[in-house]
Each structure stands twice: as structure tokens, then as C-alpha cells.
Amino acid sequence: MEILTGLLDGFATALTPTNFLLAILGVLLGQIVGALPGIGPSTAIALLLPLTFGADPAGAMIMFAGIYAGSHYGGTLTSVLIHVPGESSGVMTAVDGHQMARQGRAGVALGVAAIGSFIAGTVGVVGLMLLAPSLARLALAFGPPEYFALILLGLTALAAVGDSVLRGLATGVFGLLLGTMGIDPQTGVPRFHFDALWLLDGIDFIVVAVALFGLGEVLATCNLGAAQAVVGKVRGVIPRGEDWRRSRGAIARGTIIGFLVGVLPGTGATIASFVAYIVEKKVAKDPSRFGKGAIEGVAGPEAANNAAVSGAFVPMFALGVPGSGTTAIMLGALIMFGLRPGPALFADNADIVWAVIASMYIANVILLILNLPLAGLFARLLTIPYSWLYPPIVAICITGVYSQANSIADCWMMLGFGALGWAMKRHGWPAAPLILGLVLGPMFETALRQSLTLSHGSGMIFLSRPISAVLIVAAAVAVLAPPTVAWLQRAAAQRQA
């Protein structure tokens, strides 16, 4: 009853004309920044923060929440249409989403992303509303061993993405290796920085993602010339029949995965989308469809990354601990407004918390209403001859990468990795595992070293803690089950023969 009262008060605040307009503005801004590589929701919120000095905290937080929700769909647009992930959470969507676009199914890809995002976002907000305190306690149970085990489970995807297991593993390990560049987080020792000051921060994943997926794709496809990037006729946006049958399970699974992973501080939508993709590939009857335009490869990660947005608010509101980089900036905003994030926020400033929760429902509806009709229009961009399409893509890549850290060195790195991406695409080496390794590698190493420090060097810490043990067993099953099943099937076939 208290929850319902709070929610109704929240809607009363969020639906005032000013706050409603701020929600729409936030969603639109979020979509734009999400589509631009190098500019993410955290940058957009940080840029707008000074403008909100002295403003109403509820209105400002409503706008920021809209930016956060809108940014993931904006990233989806560029991932599907031009194979450039605007956000890290869009990398897995780019794998199958762009293939769907090349087959004339960009509308369906964007449509299922919009519908999946709406469902997952709405369910995620319900979860935030009802389960925040309990989930916050669960999040507190996650220490370094649990993070290590979760990331290990995520890394099992290295072999699951792409046609070639060996090449996928090689590029994934290469990504892990690139993640060791820069200053070692435990000891402060510089590693593999080639005496370059600008490499002391390591390699930012957005530079590599834009290079491999954006520039690499352009170099591999530029010979299309006057041909269209799309092979077939652009069709409708609503997934029907077989498409909906395949998507609905993926959306449901992605929602649960995204919300639970998003609750964990420091993980966020990126890991959620990776885990959702692996799960979809593992449960699919025909995993060979993945990487070639499997709709589940879009529905699952998209649902996961939007549910993770809601999940990331759980530790922020309940514990005062950011669930992601963006919520870290929003936490700063709350402090700037004189509010105290943490368990006391629900008691002392319940009106603001409920207004933000209500605005997230509204933001999800706005996203669906805005994007479903526009999905077909966006899809028609691909009927433009590729010779007109790719130069603007190149310009966006250069601008986005430069904007990320105002570094010309990053642009040169983009060119180098772009050449690598072209070579990889030419010879069938998957790029997604490289990104996966680069993103997860630093967290994996930190969690491993912290865990072993805690346990005084004993590896049993990973098996003696129940959550960690379950996740490690799940990772072992994910790796060992497919070859074991294949061997058993071969043995059975031989016996029958």
C-alpha cells in the first residue's frame, strides 16, 4: 500500500508539465548521445549538471533518468544501421542486428529492440520499485570472488561468438591482453605503455569498438560502391509470427539477466548484454544462426541493457553506491542538490525517489511511441547507395573517437585498429570477443587479485562462497557441456551404426 501511495505521488510529480517536458527532453537527448560514439549518457549528464545548479532536483533527476534510458536505444540505432556501437552495451546488438539490416530486416530489428526495451525497462522499474531493499542486500553479498566468478561466466562467451571457436578465443584473449595496458590498478606500475604518456590510461574500449565495427566494416564493404548496403527489400517493423515467437523468450530472459546484473555495482548494461547474448546462443536450437541475423541476438541483449538501467538504480537509491558509471554521475548530482544517497533517501526524500521511478515508466512509454513509428524510416536509410553512406560514417567515427578524450592519438589508434578490423572481417575472425576481453579483462584481473589477497593466496575462496561456487560451476558447464554433448551424440550414433 505504501508503495502504491508513493508511486501515485511520484506520477503526480512526474506528470507536471515541466517535468513531463524534461522527461521527453531527456529521452531525446539520450537517444542522440547514445547514437554518437564517444559521447555516452555519463558525458551528457556531466555536461548538463552545471546547468541544473539551483534547479528543482526532481526535474533534473527526471531528465537524467530519461537520458540514461534513451541512450541505450540510441546506441541500438547505430549498431543496427551502420554497425557502429554508440554505446558499449550495443556491441552484441551490432553482431546480429546489422546482419538483419543487411538482409532488409532493419525495421524488424529496430522494432524488436524498441518493444523488448519497453518490456524490459517497464519490468525493470517494477523490480526496482518492489525489490530494491532486498536486492540491495544481495548486492552487498557480492565481493571480489563473486565478481571474479561472474566475469569468468561472461568470458565463456569468447568461444560462443563467431563461426570459428579457435579464432574467437584468440581474439578474445587478445582483448584480455590489451586490457592489461596502462597502469596496473593494484600496484600502480605502468605496463605495456610503450613509453607513451597517452597509453598510461590504457586503451579505451570505444576507440577499439568504433574502429573494429565501424571503420573495419566500412573498409570491408566499401567495394559495394553504388550498390545498396541492403540485400533485400526493407520490410515492416513489428515482429510477427516466427520472429515474435523467437523474440519473446529472449526478451523475458534478457530482462531477468539485465536487471540482476545491473543491480551489481560496477557491472552495468555492457556485461548484462554480453551474458544475455551467450544465454540466447546456448539455449537456441540452432546456434549457427547467431552472427548471421538471429533475432534473438538482438532481442536478448536489448532487453538486458534496458533492464540493467533500472537495476543500476537499485544500489544507487538503496545503498548510495553507483550501479554503473552513469549512476555514479547521478549520485554526484544528488549530493550536489543537498540530498543524502543511501537507505535514508527513501525516508527523507521519498518524493524525489518516487518521481524518478515514475518518470522511468514514462520514459519507457515515450521511447516506444517515438521509436516504433520511426524504426521503418531509419531502416530506409540503408536503401541509400553505400558510396553515399560510408563517408559520413567515417566522419562520425573520427569525430566520436576524438570527442571521447580530445586525443588525436586515439584517432590514430582507431585507424590502426580499423585496418585490423578489416583484416579480421576479411578472414572471418570475430571482433566481438576482442571487445568482450577488453571490457572484462581489467575487472577480471582486479577481482582475481583482490580475492586471492583476501584469502591469503588460497584458491578455495572461489568454491567456499556459495554464489561464487554456483557461478563457477555454471561457467564450467557452459564450457564443457557442448563438446561433451557432441561426444555423447557421436558415440550414440556409432553404437547405432
Added chain:
Amino acid sequence: MRDRLLNGDAGLAALLGAVGLYWMVGAVPLGFWRGFAPAAGFLPFCYGLVLLALSAAVLGQIGTGRADGAAPDQAGFAKPVLIMVVIGVALLGLQSAGFAISIFLTLLVLFVLVERLRFLPSLAVTLAITAGLHLLFRVWLGVPLPKGPLGI
């Protein structure tokens, strides 16, 4: 077998193997263990070793002709290399000529010289995209893109 090995696929595998080896050598001075936990060189060494092994396995697969994954794309080299050269020149001029001029010239060269599209439509599209990126990134988002002698 010689032909199979002398192609880009093998080149990629060899490149990654070389990187793995470099990482293994570079990790040794960082140390493998410190106190209770791995030191800064432990995981880089492990990653380098695994990468070297995987690269060798891929080379072995290529050498014995066992297919694993997609067949190589047969499209030409000339245009991609030309595009990379154009981007390289743009980056060289980015900080001296400024963002707007570099991007403008990059787009115009790609449209007119590389793709051989008609000049006037190319110029119109180039102007629109350059202006759009300038407005979006510099004016609206406040990103300090490099300014050239014309102040843009």
C-alpha cells in the same frame, strides 16, 4: 600448403602470436607473484602464452587445410587502402587545419575522388554533414574540437 600459409589469415595468426610472445617477454620483469596474490606480470604472461598457443593452433589449422569458419572475402585492396590514406591525411591536418576543414575535405575527397560521384550533390552533402557534426559536437555538446586558422 605454401599458398595457404602466405595469406592474410596466416598473417593475422602470426601477428597475434608475435604480440603474445612480446607480452610474455614484457611480463617477466613485472614479476609473477607478490605476497598472497599475482603480481602485475602474472596475467599478462598467461594471456601471452595462451594467445601464442592459439595462434599456433590456427596456423596449424591453416597449414593442414582444415576449414574453421568463413571463407575469406575476395574483394579488392585498392579502395580500402585509399580510404585509409585519406583518413590518415585528415588526421595529420586535424589539429592544424581544424576539425571543420579536415572533415569537409575528407568527405569531399571520398565522395568526388574515391567514389567519383557528381560534384554538386557531393558538395551539398559534405556541407550538410560537416555543419551537422559541428553543431552537434562543438556547439551543442561543447566538445572542444580543434580549431583551424579560420576559427572553426
